[in-house]
Amino acid sequence: xxxxxxxxxxxxxxxxxxxxxxLRRLRELAGSNARPVATLFFGGGTPTLLxxxxxxxxxxxxxxxxxxxxxxxxxxxxxxxxxxRSILSRxxxxxxxxxxxxxxxxxxxxxxxxxxxxxxxxxxxxxxxxRDAGFDNLSVDLIYGSPGESIDDWRRSVEAAIxxxxxxxxxxxxxxxxxTAMGARRRRGELLDPSPDDLADRYxxxxxxxSRSGRPWYEVSNWARPGRECRxxxxxxxxDDWLGVGPGAHSHISGVRWxxxxxxxxxxxxxxxxxxxxxxxxxxxxxxxxxxxxxxxxRLRDGIEVPEGAEQVVGDLVVxxxxxxxxxxxxxxxxxxxGRLLADVITRGLVG
Numbered sequence: 001x002x003x004x005x006x007x008x009x010x011x012x013x014x015x016x017x018x019x020x021x022x023l024r025r026l027r028e029l030a031g032s033n034a035r036p037v038a039t040l041f042f043g044g045g046t047p048t049l050l051x052x053x054x055x056x057x058x059x060x061x062x063x064x065x066x067x068x069x070x071x072x073x074x075x076x077x078x079x080x081x082x083x084x085r086s087i088l089s090r091x092x093x094x095x096x097x098x099x100x101x102x103x104x105x106x107x108x109x110x111x112x113x114x115x116x117x118x119x120x121x122x123x124x125x126x127x128x129x130x131r132d133a134g135f136d137n138l139s140v141d142l143i144y145g146s147p148g149e150s151i152d153d154w155r156r157s158v159e160a161a162i163x164x165x166x167x168x169x170x171x172x173x174x175x176x177x178x179x180t181a182m183g184a185r186r187r188r189g190e191l192l193d194p195s196p197d198d199l200a201d202r203y204x205x206x207x208x209x210x211s212r213s214g215r216p217w218y219e220v221s222n223w224a225r226p227g228r229e230c231r232x233x234x235x236x237x238x239x240d241d242w243l244g245v246g247p248g249a250h251s252h253i254s255g256v257r258w259x260x261x262x263x264x265x266x267x268x269x270x271x272x273x274x275x276x277x278x279x280x281x282x283x284x285x286x287x288x289x290x291x292x293x294x295x296x297x298x299r300l301r302d303g304i305e306v307p308e309g310a311e312q313v314v315g316d317l318v319v320x321x322x323x324x325x326x327x328x329x330x331x332x333x334x335x336x337x338x339g340r341l342l343a344d345v346i347t348r349g350l351v352g
Contacts, residue, residue: 016054018271020061022245025276027065036067039232042076043100044246048091049082056094073098073137073231080118080126088126088133098230099130100170103140106160107153110146114174115181120160127164137228139168144202146174147182147191154202155209162213167228171206172221173199200341207337220299220340237296239289247277255284295347303327303334304350313349322346 027034040062047055059074068074075098076091083101091099103123105111111120118126123140130138140161144154161169176182176193185191210216210223218229219237235242244251248262258281261267267277284292290307297304306314306328314333317323322339323346339346 015268016050016057018268019058019245021271022276023058023061023065026243026245030066034066036069037062037072038069039073039235040068040075041232044248045077046079046082047076048078048087052087052090052094055091055096059095075100075230075232077102078126079116080123083126083129085129085133088130088135092134097135098137098139099135100139100141100168100230101126101130103127103157103161104143105146105149105153106157107149110149110153110157113146113148113182114143124160124164127166131165137168138166139170139224139230140166142169142171142206143174144171144206145194145199147186147193149194151198151201151205155205158206158209162209162215167215168222168224168230169206169210169215170222170230171203173203203341204337207340216301217340218301220335220343234300237300239293239296255289257282257284291351294350298333298335298346298350299340299343301334303332306331306333307350310350310352313352317346317349 040059042055042058055076059068062068074096076096077100079102088099101123102116104114104116106120106124108120111118127138127140142157142161144157158171176186176191182191186193207217207223215223215225217223219233222230222233224230239252241253242251243253244260247260247264247267250257250259258278260277261270261279270277294304294307303324310333314323314328317333317339318325318328321336322342324334324336324339327334333346333350335343335346
């Protein structure tokens with residue numbers, strides 16, 4: 001068992017009361033194995049559609065049942081249109097010390113393509129309001145590769161995030177899912193996917209800009225001021241233990257992973273019967289755990305120890321410019337910028 005435990009609140013929230021029940025039931029089952037929570041993350045949708053006091057009630061339940069570490073990181077995701085000065089001040093008052101705002105873009109046309117309700121000015125204003133409310137750990141999410149987005153559009157978004165003074169940035173290439181409105185438009189030929197070269201150019205632009213601004217990369221898609229890395233997500237990438245609460249939430253304890261049913265109504269029905277809303281689970285084998293450790297660890301700035309017997313593969317990856325040669329010389333595999341763009345290639349090589 002790990003020394004710390006993280007908590008995540010994910011999936012569509014049907015009822016604060018149901019989440020309270022699930023938390024208390026998990027605490028009963030944990031018994032003497034329960035440990036104080038080091039990080040708590042409210043996500044999986046738009047938690048700030050709930051009143052800050054409702055979210056704060058859940059923070060209190062976690063504190064009552066499990067305990068919170070003195071320096072616990074307590075984060076909520078938020079869309080700009082759900083925030084104002086009052087809401088942000090109340091979120092601080094009820095215990096949140098980190099905020100992750102879904103900015104997505106600083107260009108209005110791109111936000112319209114993404115179907116976002118806020119405009120660019122509102123997104124940046126929400127960041128300023130959050131700072132005024134006392135949040136000294138602020139993150140924004142950005143998306144690149146939207147249909148019709150130019151390289152200059154992307155540069156504007158990157159520069160806006162830097163200028164507004166956020167501490168942390170997550171930036172991901174757009175993935176258009178089948179069954180969505182954008183997926184239907186792509187199927188009709190109305191939207192075209194960007195080329196891999198265009199996506200690589202956008203990634204390199206972001207990496208250079210964020211690094212110059214004092215926010216170096218620490219995970220392939222994440223940059224932060226030193227000390228402002230997302231501790232909660234680092235727990236996922238390092239294979240720590242975590243409990244997930246809410247419809248669709250996943251949990252992981254010592255190589256055992258399980259997940260809740262996705263539909264809120266079905267989850268509520270199970271909870272009403274006094275049962276946890278667990279859908280299914282699995283126990284990872286040792287090889288599966290080792291593979292996941294490589295797959296996730298290679299995405300981190302610290303990289304991983306070179307697996308036993310992989311020295312020749314590592315040498316080839318260094319020659320191809322995918323792994324840092326100085327790190328490899330001391331037995332660690334750390335991706336170069338080009339390697340970050342081809343992290344899957346590195347993983348396949350290292351796991352054979």
